[in-house]
Amino acid sequence: MMFGKVLKRNEEQAVASWVNYLNQVRLDRLIEGLNNQNINFSDAINILDSTMAKINETIIERNRGGLKGMHGFIAEVAEYGVENAREQILGKMPIYKWVNDNGPADLIRDGVEIQQKFVNSGNHLSLQAIKQHYGDYPWFLDGVRKYQIPSDHYEKIKYLLSITEKQANKMPTSDGEFSLKQWKEVHEFFDSEKIKFSDIEPSKLSYKDVQRDQIQETIELEKYSINETDKSIRKDLYDKSKPTLKQGAQVAVASAVIEGGMTFATGIVKKRKSGKNIKEFTTDDWIEISKDSGLGTLKGGVRGITIYALSNYTATPAAVASSLCTASFGIANEANRYRKGEITQEEFLLNAEILCVDVTVSALSSVIGQAFIPVPILGVVIGNTVGTFVYEIAKDNLTKKEQQLIKQYLEELQEYDKNLDKKLEAHIIKLQEELRVYYSLLEKAFSPDYSIALEGSIQLAVSLGVSEKELLNNEQETDAYFN
Structure with missing residues (x-):
């Protein structure tokens, strides 16, 4: 048992x-x-x-x-x-x-040579500058090369190429934004030149x-x-x-499969220990095993989603969340037995109390095991095994005084764990503040403004424990040191 x-x-x-x-x-x-x-x-x-x-x-x-x-x-x-x-x-x-x-190229982007033309004179949208460059280097577009122009020039050319002459003639020209002359120049450029619109790209800047x-x-x-x-x-x-609903559902399904499978295997082992071979199982035996397995699967699903929700949306450790789930199932079962008259009120209260202590020992043992053996699942299983065995032996064989000592020791461990958490949180807050100050000093020390950089370097050196006597505080001291 x-x-x-x-x-x-x-x-x-x-x-x-x-x-x-x-x-x-x-x-x-x-x-x-x-x-x-x-x-x-x-x-x-x-x-x-x-x-x-x-x-x-x-x-x-x-x-x-x-x-x-x-x-x-x-x-x-x-x-x-x-x-x-x-x-x-x-x-x-x-x-x-x-x-x-x-x-011939101003920039290289991932191996692609680029000639950039930012020319606004004559309102030619940089096209005449491209034409002149292409005349000097007629081989420029052989292979993978590009011309790059201001983003506003590119968008205007793109628009002018997209409309007809009739549409262009109707555009308002009083603000100088568009003109039929410019429309004709753009179309003639791409109709007569060897340069295609795809050979030109927009800059990230206007x-x-x-x-x-x-x-x-x-x-x-x-x-x-x-x-x-x-x-x-x-x-x-x-x-x-x-945390996501999808991952929560995956946890619920996996937990249901594990608990349902374990209940199924346990049911078969229990029947075997009663002296029956598997081939001798009756229909009622299989119905009982299936019923227990189904209940185990349901409990597993509830356990999985409960642990996932409590550990992610509240400040509840996963081991404690599992124990809370186990205690809830156990107390609900004892309450059902009490309603049916199978146990007295005193027995119900005693069983509920023992159940809560059981799951508390299991949770605490798992946490301690994980701390000493920081391997996922393995540390928890070993810790829970050792802790539960020790507790069961103590509960069955030791005196009430000895049991009280063990209980007191477990409470002290929990209190000690809380204190450690508080100290760790305080250290983390202090470390974050020190890192913030350090990064601030570091940013000043490497500022492009030499006066800010000098001041930042001094502050950084002082923060790292350099003696003020060894610091160079101004230009005169710096010149004297290097001379």
Whole structure:
């Protein structure tokens, strides 16, 4: 009887441990995903910062291209930086390379050479600039190469190609947005040139976005967009880590199969021990086994979904949830016996009390076993087996005083476990706060603004225990140190 009881408890706690494992896998994936996203976000922002710094240092400060051509060089660097940042925030590798050699290609994207044309003069939508480049390099479109123009130019060309001359003639021209002349120029370009519309692609930026007095705002807006993308990714990671109805149903079905199968096997073993061979089982024997198996299957399904719900939607450990389920079934059975007059009121109360202690020992033993043997299900089963055997032996053979000592010891373990949880939570909160401060200092220490970086480096060094006597606090001390 003791062995059968232990086997039953093991089955119950094994289901609980499996549910706990599923929950832990989701949480581990969430934490891993958030940690990776921290890196992706930091790298994406760093790419945008370095892009703006490169635009300032290599183009604006050097007046590269002059007032009329500067925006073209800015567009090349901005395209390269913005696209790489958008890939990085998604956890992908950068795809753009800035060629910067005044050759036939300005950018390379995943091996595809791109010539970028941001020209607004004459309102030719950058097409005349493409025509001139193609005349200089007639082989440019042999193979996989592309021309890239501002996104607003591309959309306007696309629209003009989609309407008839009659429609174009009816378009209002007072605001200079459209004209029949421009419609004709676009159509003649693609009718007469070897360049197809498919050879041209839109930049991620408009003509206005890359102007000298606008690029800083463009990069800042891109940072905002990156931040919004980051929030969306984190929300998606969190949503995926939530318990689902589908997984809950899978747990219920699996638990039902396990408990129903175990009840079926136990029923056959019980009949065999009574002296009957399987071939001697009567119809009534099989009906009894099937009835018990069906009830076991039902209980298993209820247990599975209950454990899943309690462990995910309340602060209830899976082992405790399983024990609560077992206690509920047991007390309901005892209540039914009491209603039928099979047991007295005193017996009902005593049986219910013993049942609650039984499942408490099972839950506590499973938790301790899992702690000492951190292997999913195995630790729970071993812990439950040892704990239940010890408890049964104590209950049957030890004095009331000894039983009280064991009970007191179990209560102390539970209290100790609660205290450890509180201390762990306090340490985690403290660690999170220290990490927040550390990342803040780290961000300042690597700021592109050297004055902020100097101040951040000093604060970071102090936070890491560097003596103030060894710090370089200003430019004079820095110059003196390196001289």
